[in-house]
Each structure stands twice: as C-alpha cells, then as structure tokens.
Amino acid sequence: MRLTLSLLMVAALANIAFAADEITLTADHQKFTPSELSIPAGVKTKIVIRNQNAVPVEFESYDLSREIIVPGHGETAIYVGPLEAGSYQFFNDFDHDMKGSISVKARGN
Numbered sequence: 141m142r143l144t145l146s147l148l149m150v151a152a153l154a155n156i157a158f159a160a161d162e163i164t165l166t167a168d169h170q171k172f173t174p175s176e177l178s179i180p181a182g183v184k185t186k187i188v189i190r191n192q193n194a195v196p197v198e199f200e201s202y203d204l205s206r207e208i209i210v211p212g213h214g215e216t217a218i219y220v221g222p223l224e225a226g227s228y229q230f231f232n233d234f235d236h237d238m239k240g241s242i243s244v245k246a247r248g249n
C-alpha cells in the first residue's frame with residue numbers, strides 16, 4: 141500500500157514536470173506574446189506556436205536553427221533543447237519588427 145502510494149506520487153510529479161515543459165507562444169497582431177519566454181536549461185521543451193492572425197507568420201530563429209511557417213488562425217509545435225543557459229532570439233520572417241526571445245535558465249537560479 142505504501143509502495144503503491146509512492147509510485148502514484150512519482151507519477152503525479154512526473155506529470156507536473158511534463159506539463160511545465162510545454163509552453164505556448166501566441167502571435168497576435170504585430171507581436172508575440174509573451175515576448176520573452178522562460179524555460180529551464182537542459183530540458184527538451186515543446187513550444188506551441190499559435191497564430192491568431194489571418195495571415196501566416198514564419199517563426200524563425202538563427203540561435204535555435206528553426207524556421208517554420210504557421211498558417212493564419214493555425215498552430216504548430218516545435219521542440220527545442222535541451223539548451224544551455226542563455227538568451228535565444230526569434231522573429232517573424234514575414235515581419236521583422238515582430239520578435240522575441242527565449243530566456244533559458246539553469247535550474248535553481
């Protein structure tokens with residue numbers, strides 16, 4: 141019984157950790173929200189890019205070596221990492237004024 145409870149708690153904690161490693165980036169009008177994402181270092185992270193605009197956006201990042209078109213009113217997901225601590229820039233290649241960054245922080249900092 142005690143062992144079963146422990147296993148359930150491990151499973152619950154694992155679920156929380158998994159949920160924390162998926163974040164959403166929204167493209168709306170001429171900006172990304174949030175403009176600065178924060179993710180932990182050393183962890184593979186799923187970024188769901190949701191485009192609220194009628195026109196497509198192209199999420200592009202030289203720092204992350206990623207380039208992907210998200211159709212108008214569509215969404216797509218990319219996986220980044222595990223990354224080292226630092227700041228990683230991204231922008232919309234269809235509108236270079238639309239940009240943001242991913243702040244990767246070492247755990248415990």
Ligand SMILES: [Cu+2]
Nearest residue numbers: 198200207233
């Ligand atoms: Cu491009």
